[in-house]
Amino acid sequence: MLKILKYSFIDLARSRWTYVYLLFYLALGFVLLFLNNDLGKGIITIMNVIIILVPLISTIFGVMYYYNSAEFTELLLAMPINRPLIFIGQYLGVAISLSISLVLGLGIPFLIYGLSQSAAIWDFSLLLLIGSALSFIFTGLAFNLAMRNDHKIKGFSYAILLWLFLAVIYDGIFLMLLIVMEDYPLDVFALIATAVNPIDLSRILVLLKLDISALMGYTGAVFKSFAGTLPGMLVASGMLFLWTAIPILGIFRKSRRKDF
Amino acid sequence: MVCAGCNYAKIGTAVDAADPFDTVLVAKGEYLEHGIKITKPLCLIGENYPKVNGEFKGEIITIFADSVTVDGLFLVNVGTSYTVDYAALRLVRCKYFDIKNLVLERLFFGIYLEKANHGRIFHNKIIGNAKDEYNSGNGIHLWYSHNIVVERNIIQKVRDGIYLEFSDSVSIRNNHSRENLRYGLHFMFSNNDSYTNNIFDNNGAGVAVMFSKFIVMTNNVFKNNWGSTSYGLLLKEIYDAEISNNRFIKNTTGINIEGSNRINYTGNHFESNGWAIKVLGACYANVFTQNNFINNSFDLSYNSKLNDNRFEGNYWSSYSGYDLDRDGIGDVPYRPVKLFSYIANRTPESIVLLRSLFMDIIDFSEKVSPVFTPDNLVDPYPRMKAIK
Numbered sequence: 001m002l003k004i005l006k007y008s009f010i011d012l013a014r015s016r017w018t019y020v021y022l023l024f025y026l027a028l029g030f031v032l033l034f035l036n037n038d039l040g041k042g043i044i045t046i047m048n049v050i051i052i053l054v055p056l057i058s059t060i061f062g063v064m065y066y067y068n069s070a071e072f073t074e075l076l077l078a079m080p081i082n083r084p085l086i087f088i089g090q091y092l093g094v095a096i097s098l099s100i101s102l103v104l105g106l107g108i109p110f111l112i113y114g115l116s117q118s119a120a121i122w123d124f125s126l127l128l129l130i131g132s133a134l135s136f137i138f139t140g141l142a143f144n145l146a147m148r149n150d151h152k153i154k155g156f157s158y159a160i161l162l163w164l165f166l167a168v169i170y171d172g173i174f175l176m177l178l179i180v181m182e183d184y185p186l187d188v189f190a191l192i193a194t195a196v197n198p199i200d201l202s203r204i205l206v207l208l209k210l211d212i213s214a215l216m217g218y219t220g221a222v223f224k225s226f227a228g229t230l231p232g233m234l235v236a237s238g239m240l241f242l243w244t245a246i247p248i249l250g251i252f253r254k255s256r257r258k259d260f
Numbered sequence: 261m262v263c264a265g266c267n268y269a270k271i272g273t274a275v276d277a278a279d280p281f282d283t284v285l286v287a288k289g290e291y292l293e294h295g296i297k298i299t300k301p302l303c304l305i306g307e308n309y310p311k312v313n314g315e316f317k318g319e320i321i322t323i324f325a326d327s328v329t330v331d332g333l334f335l336v337n338v339g340t341s342y343t344v345d346y347a348a349l350r351l352v353r354c355k356y357f358d359i360k361n362l363v364l365e366r367l368f369f370g371i372y373l374e375k376a377n378h379g380r381i382f383h384n385k386i387i388g389n390a391k392d393e394y395n396s397g398n399g400i401h402l403w404y405s406h407n408i409v410v411e412r413n414i415i416q417k418v419r420d421g422i423y424l425e426f427s428d429s430v431s432i433r434n435n436h437s438r439e440n441l442r443y444g445l446h447f448m449f450s451n452n453d454s455y456t457n458n459i460f461d462n463n464g465a466g467v468a469v470m471f472s473k474f475i476v477m478t479n480n481v482f483k484n485n486w487g488s489t490s491y492g493l494l495l496k497e498i499y500d501a502e503i504s505n506n507r508f509i510k511n512t513t514g515i516n517i518e519g520s521n522r523i524n525y526t527g528n529h530f531e532s533n534g535w536a537i538k539v540l541g542a543c544y545a546n547v548f549t550q551n552n553f554i555n556n557s558f559d560l561s562y563n564s565k566l567n568d569n570r571f572e573g574n575y576w577s578s579y580s581g582y583d584l585d586r587d588g589i590g591d592v593p594y595r596p597v598k599l600f601s602y603i604a605n606r607t608p609e610s611i612v613l614l615r616s617l618f619m620d621i622i623d624f625s626e627k628v629s630p631v632f633t634p635d636n637l638v639d640p641y642p643r644m645k646a647i648k
Contacts, residue, residue, distance in 0.1 A: 044615075052617050171618035179603070180612045186609040194612055203616060 004076070004086055008093025012065070018097055021057065025105020033113045043123055046106060047206045050131045051199055055138045056163050058098055062160045065094050067152050073217045084255045087143065091251060095139040099132040106107025106131075123209045130202045133240045137198050138163070141249025147254045170197050195236065205236055270292070271312065272296045273589050275304065286310045286333065293368060293393045296341070298323045305334035309363060314338050314348070320496070323351045329358040338367040340395060340495040347372035347401070359384065367634075369397035370418065373405040373427075377496035380409045388418035392439050398423040399440070402430060417441075419558055424450040443494075447475065455480060464510065465491040473503045491516045492533070498523065507531070514556070517546075526550050527647065535561050535601070544568040552646045553577060553596070557614065560637075561601035567634035571596065575643040583644050594642040597633040599626035 012018050028049060032042045048258050069090065076086050112126060142159050149155040178186060194200045261562055262284060268274035271291055274296055278447055283303040287310060294314040294639050298304065298321065306346075311334045318339040321330065328351075335348040346368035353387035357379035363386075364370050370386040373379075381400060389583045390396030399415035402408060410432045410618040415421040419442045421437030424430060432455035438442035445467040446452065446458035454476035460466035467483040468491075475498065482492035495501075498520040508514035509531045514533040517538045525548045536556040537548075546569040550604035553559045554577040573589070581592035600619045604611045613619050626633060 048615060051615075168618045168621065171613055171616045173604070175610055175613060176617070178607050182607045184608075186607075190609045190612050200616070201610075204612060207614065 002089070004081075004089030005092050006070075006097075008065075008090045009097055011069075012093060012097040017061070019063075021098070021102040021143040022105045022216050023187065025102060028108045029109030033109055042110070043120055043127060047127060048201070050127060050134070051203050051206075052167060054102065054131050054134045055167060055199060057137035058095075058135045059142045059159045059163045060156075061098060062091075062094055062139040063155055064088070065144045066143055066146035068089065070123060084252045087147070087251050087255045088248065091139060091143050091248070094143075095136045098135040099141060102131050102135060123206070126209055127206055130205060130240075133244065134198060134202060137240070137243045139249065140244060144254065145245050147251065147258060151244075166197055166199050171200065174200075194240050198240060201236060201239055214244060262291075262313075263289060271304075275302065280329075287308055294318050294320050296321045298325055298328055299325040301326050303329045304331070304333070305329070305464070308332075309334040309501050311336060311641040318344075319346045319348075319350055319442075323349070323354055323357065326355045328354065330360070330362065330611070332361045334363045334365075335367070336365045338364075338369070340368045340396070345369050345372065345401075345629045347396040349495070350374065351376040355379070358382070363387075367397065370399040372401045373403060374441055375404045376408075377405060378407045379405075380411065381413065382409070383412045384414075386413065386415045386418065388416065390418050393419055393441055396441060398446075399437070400621045406430070409433070415444075417442070420444075421460075422445040422446070424448065424453065428452050430603070431455075435459075436461070440464065446470075447472045451475075454478070459483075460485070460492070462486075463490075465489075465494050467492075468494040468496070469498050469501070470494075471495040471498075473499045473572045477501065477503045478505050480506045481509070482506065482511060482514070483510045487512060495520045502526075503528065504562045508536065510534055515583060516540070517543050517572065519543065521545055524545075524549075525554070527637070528552070530554065530556055530559075532556065534558065537561070539563070539569070542622070543601075546570070548570070549573050550647055554646065558598060558601040560596040560609060561605055562597050563602075563605045563636060564639065565632070565634050569635070569637075570637040573641045573643060574639055575646045576639065579644075581642065588644055590642040590644055593638040595627055595630065595633070595638050597623070597637055599632055601634050640645075 032045055036042065073086060077083065094231050106128065141162060145158045145162065146155045149158060178190065262268045262271050269299040271286055271293055273340040275296060278284055279442065280300040280523055283305060285305045288308040290311045291311055292315055294317045303514045310333060312320055316339045317335050319338050320335050320338060323409045328350065339346045348364045348367045348371065349359065352374045354376050354488045355378045357376065359371060360382040362384040365387050367388055371384065380646045386399040388396065388399065389578045393542040398420040399418040400413065402424045404426045406428045408430045409423060410615040411429065411434055413435045415437045416434065416439045419441050421440045422432060422435065423446045425448045425625065427450045430450065430453045432445065435458045437458065438461040442464045442547065444463040445455060446609045449471050451473045456478045457480065459481045466485045485492050490512045492508045492513065495515065495519045499522055501523045503523060504526040505528065510532050512534045514530045514536040516538045519542050521544045523546045525546065528551045530552065535555045535558045536553050537560045540563050545621060548569065548571045551574045553574060557574060559578065574597060576594050579590060579594045581590040583590050598625055
């Protein structure tokens with residue numbers, strides 16, 4: 001598996017798109033910090049980008065990589081190698097290279113602008129950690145979708161739909177439910193509904209660190225007592241871990257049965 | 261002259277023995293006294309801050325006479341009671357007083373004015389240790405007291421920093437009120453008052469102005485009033501007021517307005533607040549001009565579709581229009597009320613969707629064609645650059 005991971009990784013490291021991705025983050029980081037020198041504000045803007053773009057790019061990248069390397073995969077499958085490990089290796093290759101692009105692309109500009117002396121360093125680390133988690137989650141989901149659909153266009157459409165659902169439509173439904181049931185106490189519901197969607201969960205985790213919780217009034221207090229404490233943090237990271245683990249299990253199961 | 265070895269060892273006996281218009285000098289030392297009553301015009305002056313310890317037994321000094329000056333005393337340990345408002349210093353029905361350079365600690369009420377007029381409270385320092393609202397008092401308390409100047413005081417950790425009830429023509433200047441449990445400054449039924457150049461930092465709420473008319477509020481700083489029910493400035497049933505050149509920084513709600521009419525908001529600076537301005541209920545004929553709204557989560561929130569207030573020539577940091585003729589005024593009107601702030605008013609829990617893509621999308625669509633927010637609520641002349 002490590003060998004396949006290495007091949008995937010080197011293959012991606014030679015790919016133009018990885019560099020485009022890296023350059024995009026570098027440019028974003030530098031431009032943001034050039035326009036306003038306040039690291040704290042920069043982090044809020046970057047959060048918006050990470051929460052929306054990282055899932056989108058991971059999804060598309062994952063699907064694309066799977067389809068592009070389909071021939072190579074078939075060749076590998078002819079060898080006496082454990083099948084799931086081929087796919088897991090490829091998956092990790094993609095996810096790790098995406099995470100590294102993200103961390104380097106945003107880390108370098110912020111370091112140059114004096115992050116290490118700033119109090120914002122923990123918020124920023126959390127942000128990068130969450131960004132990496134999102135890369136892993138959405139690459140995994142993309143691989144699952146791609147493996148289940150041999151038709152490229154179909155696979156792509158499902159992947160985009162999945163992103164659209166979690167990033168936008170889910171919140172829409174969530175909001176509708178909140179408004180329809182506004183006569184009932186909704187704190188616990190809001191908490192659970194947020195925790196279930198990895199994008200929402202990441203957003204709230206970062207917002208709470210940026211001390212917007214007071215804005216949220218009583219609901220904020222509920223959230224703060226959830227995310228501000230160790231058990232809450234464990235549950236939150238547990239949820240993110242679950243979201244990573246389930247797609248990997250899906251890859252395992254599908255790759256055993258799939259007919260190539 | 262009062263000191264341990266002098267003719268008078270107690271302040272109380274010295275005050276009783278003095279003739280009208282005498283000066284009573286108190287030397288440095290500690291005096292275990294309470295219930296000192298001043299019934300004639302006097303000057304009571306402490307040298308190097310003598311300590312008057314009330315031993316938590318009750319009121320320390322009570323003044324019943326006109327033309328009294330109290331200067332340079334250190335009053336500590338005022339008794340706490342649930343039936344009597346004990347104060348470190350109380351003035352009852354007197355005029356032309358001057359209370360200055362006092363230091364008050366461990367108090368219930370600080371300086372309590374009861375139907376006292378034409379006086380000055382200058383350069384005092386009041387440090388409380390209030391923990392609960394029900395068993396703490398106010399720093400400076402004015403009740404039916406007119407024409408008072410409250411200047412250069414520092415007040416912290418009491419219930420209300422400065423409290424005015426039925427007190428007209430009071431001027432409050434250059435005070436610093438911080439870390440108070442309830443309000444930094446609190447007006448009830450008081451008219452024609454003004455407060456300028458004060459700093460309200462980290463209070464339960466900065467300033468509450470309720471049921472008062474013709475109040476002038478200028479050049480104050482409201483900051484860090486941050487918490488789930490905190491405000492920088494709370495206005496309730498206020499008419500004909502002037503609010504100008506104040507700075508509201510990092511408050512959960514900058515100004516909370518309820519049932520207040522004919523108020524001019526000019527040249528104020530709102531930065532990094534949760535809500536810069538929250539308008540609830542019937543507010544008519546208010547005018548907002550030349551204000552800066554910078555990096556607030558919400559610039560303005562309304563809970564109704566009706567609008568009778570005017571917004572003109574303000575700077576909004578989230579304005580995204582253009583200025584083709586380069587006259588410094590944006591060519592496209594700005595809509596300060598976002599749909600999200602309307603929703604968050606109705607269903608507070610929906611605030612968990614803050615900064616999500618979905619909210620940005622519906623905010624955008626509401627901006628293009630307003631359905632839920634008041635459609636005449638626009639700033640027709642938004643500025644391109646912040647006003648200095």
